[in-house]
Amino acid sequence: MKPLVIQILGDGKPGHENQSHGLAEAIGRTRKVQVTMVSLGGEKGAISRFRKAWRESSAHPRPDLLIGAGHAVHPSLLALARRTNTPCVVLMKPTLPTALFDLCLIPEHDLRKSTPPENVIPTLGALNRVPPPDTGPRKRGLILLGGPSSSHGWDEDALIDAVKRIVSNGGTWSATDSRRSPEGTLDVLAEVAPGISPYPHGETGPGWLPQRLAESAEAWVTEDSVSMIYEALSSGAKVGLLPVPSLKKGGRVARGIARLAAEGFVTRFTDWLPQFGLASPPRVLREADRCAEIVLERLIRR
Structure with missing residues (x-):
């Protein structure tokens, strides 16, 4: 053919x-x-x-x-x-x-x-370029930072406190930011949580995120970044949502996130219990x- x-x-x-x-x-x-x-x-x-x-x-x-x-x-x-x-x-x-x-x-x-x-x-x-998950071992953790948007604000102190709690359980963690991320946030995370390896978005290529997601057992994404949330769900990783203030609680982004949480695809940080870890999504989104x-x-x- x-x-x-x-x-x-x-x-x-x-x-x-x-x-x-x-x-x-x-x-x-x-x-x-x-x-x-x-x-x-x-x-x-x-x-x-x-x-x-x-x-x-x-x-x-x-x-x-x-x-x-x-x-x-x-x-x-x-x-x-x-x-x-x-x-x-x-x-x-x-x-x-x-x-x-x-x-x-x-x-x-x-x-x-x-x-x-x-x-x-x-x-x-939205569709994405994340390939189907393989059956290999997943040992990494990934932190994905968005930034202020029309639907969400930004609370750096609350975000950093949440990440510190998450990585305190140990493991190998990487973090990257995005074009919307406030300058310096990634550096602060790396400073207060030494277990995190920072990768500024400007220094990563187009294949970096899909590869890291393929290696990650869990991914934590700021709630504003809808595209990265769906990329993580397409990778087979367990997905947690990092807290950022919602500016439009009845808006389409908030409704979409609420549905994902209600159906068990994602776990909000406020619902996360370290002793139980993140819940497995009902299916991998392909x-x-x-x-x-x-x-x-x-x-x-x-």
């Missing part, structure tokens, strides 16, 4: 492009693929982005599938799909009508409670693999 040619339209934002690559890589675990990337980051205006998309796309093999995430790529994704007669998949809720796309993979917390149309697939969180099967079944001629 010849490789399935997948073309990704990127907007230059790592979070969006990682979702697209996560879907493409999941498809690649089922059948042979050839993935090409067309970056529209830095282009201003829909016409300019489409011209670049058409020019760069034409330099690659004709795609069998187009994938894109981020509002900036939506018009180019649709135009390229029509011009090449290629099915397209959009990730996250688009600003354009969902009926224009062949498939829309949208986190369920971004959807209304009514039954979605047939081409809309609700997902539990949303990218589930969606890959749907894409192949509905859009690809076998």
